[in-house]
Amino acid sequence: MQTHFHCSIELTSAAVVQEVAARNLQLLQAIESTVARLSSDAKVLSGICGTFDEVLKALRAAQPAEAIDPQDVICNILRRASDAVLNMHARGTARRKSAVQDKRLREDDGVVDAFTEYLAVLDQLHEVIEEMAEWIDTHDAALEPPTGNVYSNVDDLFAAINKG
Amino acid sequence: MQIRGFDFTSRFSRELKGAAPDVQHAAQEALRLLQQNHRTVRAHALHGHKPKLYVLDVYSNHSWQITFELLDGVAILRRLARHKDIDRAPK
Numbered sequence: 001m002q003t004h005f006h007c008s009i010e011l012t013s014a015a016v017v018q019e020v021a022a023r024n025l026q027l028l029q030a031i032e033s034t035v036a037r038l039s040s041d042a043k044v045l046s047g048i049c050g051t052f053d054e055v056l057k058a059l060r061a062a063q064p065a066e067a068i069d070p071q072d073v074i075c076n077i078l079r080r081a082s083d084a085v086l087n088m089h090a091r092g093t094a095r096r097k098s099a100v101q102d103k104r105l106r107e108d109d110g111v112v113d114a115f116t117e118y119l120a121v122l123d124q125l126h127e128v129i130e131e132m133a134e135w136i137d138t139h140d141a142a143l144e145p146p147t148g149n150v151y152s153n154v155d156d157l158f159a160a161i162n163k164g
Numbered sequence: 165m166q167i168r169g170f171d172f173t174s175r176f177s178r179e180l181k182g183a184a185p186d187v188q189h190a191a192q193e194a195l196r197l198l199q200q201n202h203r204t205v206r207a208h209a210l211h212g213h214k215p216k217l218y219v220l221d222v223y224s225n226h227s228w229q230i231t232f233e234l235l236d237g238v239a240i241l242r243r244l245a246r247h248k249d250i251d252r253a254p255k
Contacts, residue, residue: 138253141175146240150169154196157170157241161177 031109038114042121049121052128056135067140078133085126092119165207165218167199168237176230176241183228183244190222191230191244198239207232210254217242217254231255 059068069075096115105111151157180188197205198220207218215233222228222244229250232239242255 134253137175138255141173141242142255144173144175146171146173148171150171150238152169154170154192154199157172157195158192161172161180164177 027104031105031111035110035114038118042114042118045118045121045125049125049128052125052132056128056132059132059135059139064139065143067143068136069140075133075137078129078136082126082129082133085122085129089119089122089126092122165198165201165234166237167234167239170195170199170239170241172241176244179244187222187228187244190228194220194222194230195239195241213254219250219254 092115096112096119099105099111099115102111147160149160151160180191183191194205198207205220207220210217210219210231213233215235218232218234218239220230220232222230226247229243229245229247230241231243231250231254232241234240243250243253
């Protein structure tokens, strides 16, 4: 919230009261819309989190016999999504800090709590996205056959890996 | 543990190439000592894996590890990763 109070010295007492009341109203509206927006975003993100959870459970139950993501397309998307969530978390953390420091806000305004809740959902979402990428990666890796060549010593092994 | 040779998966290759040069070098040395059955290097088996999956410490502080299966004396190298990543997904 970027609302700042400042009264002109030319204002009469009544005008000052009116001005302050108007400012207060603006602040209350800003508080209300911030809390509503954060709650709504947290709800949407929580829904996405639940969907990821369900898909992951279904994958674990199905244990597909074939590679899920042989071209690494899904895992790349998941990694990008994970980075995006981290960015959202960083921005949210900075805003929460700003709200904590904002002297116009009171504890029962709920702004800081709304940010805390929003950040907690982002944490969960990041965790489940990472878990899914790791699960798919691991699943496919476990199905991956080795090269079929046997290298009798470590130097030959590393030469082959570096050549490939 | 007698190791007559090594094979690897593409995940191991990918992780090795993605690791810092000092980790690559340390991994190479750890595998060399493993094959020599050197007393300073010991791999331990992880429970609940078939075929048996072994973990080898790349550094003595366990920060990086290699996992492998042992089939007919051939170590099939599966992963090179940080300890916490190996704990999460050893294969």
